[in-house]
Amino acid sequence: MKIYELIKQLINLTGEFVTNRLDRDITIKSFSSWLSKYLDETIATEEYEITGHSIEAEIAAYIGRMSRYSNVYIKSALIDLPFATDMDFAFTAILHRSGSIGKTELIRKMAYDKSSGMEVIKRLLKNEIIEQFPNPDDKRSKLLRLTKNGEENVIKAYSEAHKAAKMVSGTLTTTEQITLLKTLKKLDDFHFPIYLEEEKDLNLIIKKYANQ
Structure with missing residues (x-):
């Protein structure tokens, strides 16, 4: 112009x-x-190029695209490490920060669906990245923790994952990154309680939460 x-x-x-x-x-x-x-x-009020419908649909579409871009970068960053997927690394990183926790708590911290989360845990156990042991406070349950191998590899992965994270942020300035992070946290604060309820009926979810 x-x-x-x-x-x-x-x-x-x-x-x-x-x-x-x-x-x-x-x-x-x-x-x-x-x-x-x-x-x-x-x-x-503009016509949106991905969905052509609404700003809400466009936001959902772009968030989905960003997730796929992020997955590509993370997989490339972890290619020489024993993490089969980006979620394998994410679960391991949560355990590294949180210490010993149960399977359900770990899956919830990741806001992941239960069946897929269990598959990640099985894979990490099989690859000896994590191990399970009896819960000292409840003998009927077990807790998860990193193995020595898992701890060594997650530490190696952090520097590589940081490179991927920088790519995801693209050319955003520091101010733009802060603004985006605040917006994403606000969205997460809205969605996480819904996730914890495990309600499957979208109409009920909308009725309860859409007008908050």
Whole structure:
């Protein structure tokens, strides 16, 4: 966009802003806030290139794409380590930070579905990355912990995983990364309690949570 076209747009937007403000104070700060809201509303009404439906559908689509990109980078980073999948590494990293925990708790910390989580645990046990032992507080259950082999390999994996994480962040500035992280945490705070309830009926989930 040429500079005079940008100036023309700014003049037009300033005129619209002044008209909307009526008798209220007109300042750079108030114009900046108005412009930010105006642009957000404009973006929200655009035709979206992936789904062509709504901003919500587009968000879901892009989150899915980011997950796939992340998986590719993680798999490449861990190619010389004994982790069959990115989730193998993630489960191991959780155990490394949390210490000994039960299978269900480990799966929940990862917000993973139970059957897939159990497959990850079986694979890690088979590959001697983790081991299970009797729970001293409940003899009927068992806890999981890293083996020496698992601890050595997860430490090696951290530096490689960090390279993958940097790729996932792309060219985002530090400020953009912080903003994105806050947004993702807000979404996680919303979804994690729903995950813990294990409700399968989407209509019931929507009825209970959509208007919060």
